[in-house]
Amino acid sequence: MMDTFDQFHQALLALNPRITPQEWNYFRQGLTQHSLVPKAFFIEAGKPNQLIGFLTSGLIRGYYLNQAGEEITTAFVPENSWVTDYPSLLMGKPSRYYFQCLEPTTLITVTYQHIQQGYDQFMGFERNGRLIAEAILHEQQRRIESFQFDSAEQRYLDFIQENPSLFNRISLTHLSSYLGVERPSLSRIRRKIVGL
Known part of the structure; x- marks a missing residue:
């Protein structure tokens, strides 16, 4: 077993x-393993983030609090995925997001400082940092464009097609927040699709 x-x-x-x-x-040499319980935070808003994480098992939800104090879900990070808050990481500023475990979660972390020191020691090491960043930013950009160009129904269809293993692991409340629709609207979309 790996x-x-x-x-x-x-x-x-x-x-x-x-x-x-x-x-x-x-x-x-710079990797650390963490085992987190449900509701534990990997990253908390208001605190600087120094880590890049890779989930080997479990599920993390990213969210922020809007001005009304409501949780707005921005990401679901399942096993075999990378997780960090890059603006906080790069600028050393407190994060504006929470990344909270929805399930028992194991992740491997590396500090941004360790990666930067690798840039100085190995000529090709920057490629590693860049490709990890690109993998994370690709997911963020895809989400932004889905809100710009797709209907709520299309966002739902894309989500269940791209994340078949997640559908039964997250609540409808979190999913509706992630898709940017009210929960009753999500229920209507689901009924419509089932009736097709």
């Missing part, structure tokens, strides 16, 4: 097949 660090290594190789054994050995 251990969590091997799982991280495989994910890194999937992003960058050219990672060298020396680069991986350096990466491995």
Whole structure:
């Protein structure tokens, strides 16, 4: 059975097949495993974020509080996915988001400082950092564009097609917030699709 660090290594190789054994050995020295219980926070709003995480099991929800104090879901991060708040990471400012476990979650983390030191030690190491960043930013950009160009119904259809394993693991309240629709509207969309 693959251990969590091997799982991280495989994910890194999937992003960058050219990672060298020396680069991986350096990466491995900076990795830490965390086991978090449901409702525990990986990142909390108001606190600076120094970590990039990779989930080996479990599920994390990203959200922020709007001016009315309502939780607005921005992300679901399942196993074999990367998680961080890049603006907080890069600028050293407090995060504006919460990343909270919905399930028992195991993740591997590396500090941004460790990655930066790798840039200085290995000529090709920047590619690793860039590809992790691109994987995270790709998901964020896809979400932004879905709100710009897709209907609520299309966002729902895309979500269930792209995340079949998540559908029974998240609440309708969190899903409706993520899709940007009221829960009764989500129920109507679901009834309509079932009736097609």
